[in-house]
Amino acid sequence: MNIVVCIKQVPDARDVRLDPETNTLAREGVQSIMNPYDQHAVEEAVRLKEQLGGEVTVLSMGPPQAQDVLRQAISCGADRGVLVSDRAFAGADTWATSYTLAKALKKLGSFDLIICGKQAIDGDTAQVGPGLAIQLEIPFVTCIQKIREAGETEIIMERMMDDGYDVIAVEYPLLLTVVKDINEPRVPSLKGKMKAKKAEIVVLSAEDVGADPAKIGLAGSPTQVVDVFPPPLRGEPALLTGSVDEQVEQLVKKIAVYL
Amino acid sequence: MLIVDSDLCVGCGQCEDDCSFGAIEVVDRIAVVGDTCTLCGSCVDRCEAEALSIEGVEKSVQVDLDSWSGIWVYCEYRAGKLASVSLELLGVGRKLADTRGVELSAVLIGSDTGDTAEELIGRGADIVYRADNSALEHFTDKCYGSVLTSLIREHQPEVVLAGATAIGRSFIPGVANILGAGLTADCTELEIRNGDGALLQTRPAFGGNIMATIVCPGSRPQMSTVRPKVMQELEFDAARQGDIVDVLLDDTMLFSKVRVLESVVAENDDVNIQESDVLIGGGRGLDSGKGFELIRELAQSLDGAVSASRAAVDAGWIGYPHQVGQTGKTVAPKLYIACGISGAIQHVAGMQSSETIVAINRDENAPIFNVADFGIVGDLFEVLPKLISKIEGHRKS
Ligand SMILES: Cc1cc2nc3c(=O)[nH]c(=O)nc-3n(C[C@H](O)[C@H](O)[C@H](O)COP(=O)(O)OP(=O)(O)OC[C@H]3O[C@@H](n4cnc5c(N)ncnc54)[C@H](O)[C@@H]3O)c2cc1C
Ligand SMILES: Nc1ncnc2c1ncn2[C@@H]1O[C@H](COP(=O)(O)O)[C@@H](O)[C@H]1O
Numbered sequence: 063m064n065i066v067v068c069i070k071q072v073p074d075a076r077d078v079r080l081d082p083e084t085n086t087l088a089r090e091g092v093q094s095i096m097n098p099y100d101q102h103a104v105e106e107a108v109r110l111k112e113q114l115g116g117e118v119t120v121l122s123m124g125p126p127q128a129q130d131v132l133r134q135a136i137s138c139g140a141d142r143g144v145l146v147s148d149r150a151f152a153g154a155d156t157w158a159t160s161y162t163l164a165k166a167l168k169k170l171g172s173f174d175l176i177i178c179g180k181q182a183i184d185g186d187t188a189q190v191g192p193g194l195a196i197q198l199e200i201p202f203v204t205c206i207q208k209i210r211e212a213g214e215t216e217i218i219m220e221r222m223m224d225d226g227y228d229v230i231a232v233e234y235p236l237l238l239t240v241v242k243d244i245n246e247p248r249v250p251s252l253k254g255k256m257k258a259k260k261a262e263i264v265v266l267s268a269e270d271v272g273a274d275p276a277k278i279g280l281a282g283s284p285t286q287v288v289d290v291f292p293p294p295l296r297g298e299p300a301l302l303t304g305s306v307d308e309q310v311e312q313l314v315k316k317i318a319v320y321l
Numbered sequence: 322m323l324i325v326d327s328d329l330c331v332g333c334g335q336c337e338d339d340c341s342f343g344a345i346e347v348v349d350r351i352a353v354v355g356d357t358c359t360l361c362g363s364c365v366d367r368c369e370a371e372a373l374s375i376e377g378v379e380k381s382v383q384v385d386l387d388s389w390s391g392i393w394v395y396c397e398y399r400a401g402k403l404a405s406v407s408l409e410l411l412g413v414g415r416k417l418a419d420t421r422g423v424e425l426s427a428v429l430i431g432s433d434t435g436d437t438a439e440e441l442i443g444r445g446a447d448i449v450y451r452a453d454n455s456a457l458e459h460f461t462d463k464c465y466g467s468v469l470t471s472l473i474r475e476h477q478p479e480v481v482l483a484g485a486t487a488i489g490r491s492f493i494p495g496v497a498n499i500l501g502a503g504l505t506a507d508c509t510e511l512e513i514r515n516g517d518g519a520l521l522q523t524r525p526a527f528g529g530n531i532m533a534t535i536v537c538p539g540s541r542p543q544m545s546t547v548r549p550k551v552m553q554e555l556e557f558d559a560a561r562q563g564d565i566v567d568v569l570l571d572d573t574m575l576f577s578k579v580r581v582l583e584s585v586v587a588e589n590d591d592v593n594i595q596e597s598d599v600l601i602g603g604g605r606g607l608d609s610g611k612g613f614e615l616i617r618e619l620a621q622s623l624d625g626a627v628s629a630s631r632a633a634v635d636a637g638w639i640g641y642p643h644q645v646g647q648t649g650k651t652v653a654p655k656l657y658i659a660c661g662i663s664g665a666i667q668h669v670a671g672m673q674s675s676e677t678i679v680a681i682n683r684d685e686n687a688p689i690f691n692v693a694d695f696g697i698v699g700d701l702f703e704v705l706p707k708l709i710s711k712i713e714g715h716r717k718s
Contacts (some may be wrong), residue, residue, distance in 0.1 A: 192492070228459065230579055310708050321715055
């Protein structure tokens with residue numbers, strides 16, 4: 063079973079904060095982490111490999127420092143890391159990202175299964191996984207909460223829905239995206255860390271993957287950000303005072319419109 | 322690329338301060354652009370010295386924009402029920418259509434939809450495209466996607482909206498990708514731009530820390546998924562007139578390699594927390610799964626649903642579908658009452674656009690109080706029973 067996991071490096075939400083003076087994102091000390099959903103994607107891929115054999119490739123598109131998350135994935139059991147990196151990718155929206163990742167995947171060979179996180183926590187779009195599947199012309203299923211049975215030719219799994227879940231069967235090849243309920247990611251072993259340190263990360267440029275310059279980066283992005291601004295401020299928080307009974311009394315008055 | 326004209330740049334640092342992505346740094350009195358630049362262009366507009374420009378971007382205009390006309394709403398129908406966000410979208414869709422002077426159409430996909438199409442007309446649609454077939458009983462990305470894609474190709478609407486639900490956020494990205502159309506996820510505001518009539522799509526990013534406005538300058542349709550509960554639905558008006566068009570379906574549209582073996586719909590429909598006007602959130606402060614009984618009781622007294630922090634979900638006190646936050650669901654109810662939740666940024670990211678937020682926590686320094694409109698510092702095991710009986714008293718009177 064040859065599996066690819068797409069992983070993204072994102073800013074750690076704990077650090078992302080608006081500077082109240084300038085109303086911009088405070089950037090001091092913002093750490094980069096592996097997108098949390100992608101950690102679950104890596105874990106699931108490694109479990110499938112342990113069960114069925116094969117190889118797990120981790121793929122990321124991003125700046126050179128995104129190598130860090132690829133190494134992290136290798137320390138957790140992935141076999142090799144590939145980074146597509148080029149200044150020409152700047153400004154890519156989810157369409158251009160899907161296209162670029164698809165180009166890289168086609169370059170790398172053929173795969174049975176591609177796993178993505180449900181969404182990346184910086185943009186929260188959940189669009190790259192489905193877009194990538196369309197570009198590769200393979201079926202996709204999103205929000206997988208459990209793999210019930212991964213056989214030689216077919217996989218049976220549960221997809222999370224708003225009102226419950228669906229049980230799904232699909233033959234390989236396919237792309238799936240996972241939610242965090244699917245597993246508990248492992249902590250890297252010492253051996254894994256050593257392997258990750260030594261691992262050679264393959265770095266590919268736009269030209270290497272044969273990407274059409276008109277379809278990557280800002281030029282290839284149908285959407286364009288025209289403005290960014292701070293969210294509307296909430297009113298001043300009010301701590302209620304008095305005895306518990308009095309506070310409850312005040313609260314019920316305050317929320318009376320909803321009762 | 323973002324280009325800095327070194328002759329014009331005075332090194333004032335305005336762009337460095339303004340950049341939301343920390344991508345610009347003034348070094349030796351000249352702006353230097355780093356790797357994190359997303360080419361959003363906001364610095365270009367604000368640079369008084371006019372030293373910044375975005376170059377090398379020739380958008381290939383894909384289509385004759387004017388031949389695309391009309392506002393479309395995908396109306397979600399599952400297990401005999403119309404998702405309430407569909408009605409909200411018809412509400413905002415009506416406004417957009419009237420501003421543009423075009424028709425509003427609804428696309429209804431499912432099986433045994435009964436008189437849902439008539440209801441959609443009463444709620445604002447001029448035309449309903451109805452794809453009702455037993456093969457569409459269960460949602461699959463492929464079939465729903467094929468139906469919508471072929472309708473869009475045939476009728477060329479300028480805007481397509483869908484709810485940011487599990488279904489909408491799954492197949493709409495596929496449709497947009499096939500069409501080469503721009504898609505903005507999870508919008509909270511939609512407006513028509515004066516002048517060119519483009520759709521201005523506003524959405525939160527970075528866990529709600531910034532808002533971004535997005536347009537699709539060269540491609541059609543302009544597509545958005547929209548968060549439940551932020552748009553206003555219209556009252557049902559039985560006098561409204563409209564056309565119902567039954568869509569011709571062929572076998573290729575109805576064939577999917579993905580087979581749904583079974584649909585397990587939760588017995589009590591309380592897992593769909595995004596649809597509830599009132600949410601009671603429980604956290605680690607509840608101490609045990611039993612603690613959630615109090616939360617359920619409060620929810621019942623307010624006709625609300627129960628949500629939870631990740632700590633409570635991880636402890637196994639309640640299922641993951643109830644989790645609110647960055648790795649759970651994003652909710653925007655009218656009223657959110659957080660009980661025994663500290664207010665970690667990952668939780669707040671999922672609920673900060675609620676209309677009114679109430680926090681009950683025994684630690685007065687808990688960060689949840691920073692986003693709360695009203696807070697009670699106290700032991701929830703003391704506060705909640707009193708609150709429940711007060712509310713019940715209020716409702717009876
Ligand atoms: C990558 C990542 C993603 C995450 N995603 C999410 C997410 O999607 N959603 C989410 O919620 N979290 C998420 N988290 C976890 C988040 O950081 C917090 O750990 C979590 O939200 C804490 O839950 P809590 O507030 O219930 O628990 P705690 O932080 O332990 O807070 C419990 C609160 O209860 C109060 N309390 C205790 N007893 C009582 C009492 N008797 N009466 C009144 N108050 C009491 C305490 O004062 C405390 O403030 C994520 C974390 C990471 C790293
Ligand atoms: N730049 C990227 N490189 C690799 N994978 C990505 C990238 N962007 C998104 N993905 C994958 O697509 C998923 C959804 O991301 P998004 O559509 O941005 O919310 C992520 O969880 C990743 O698995």
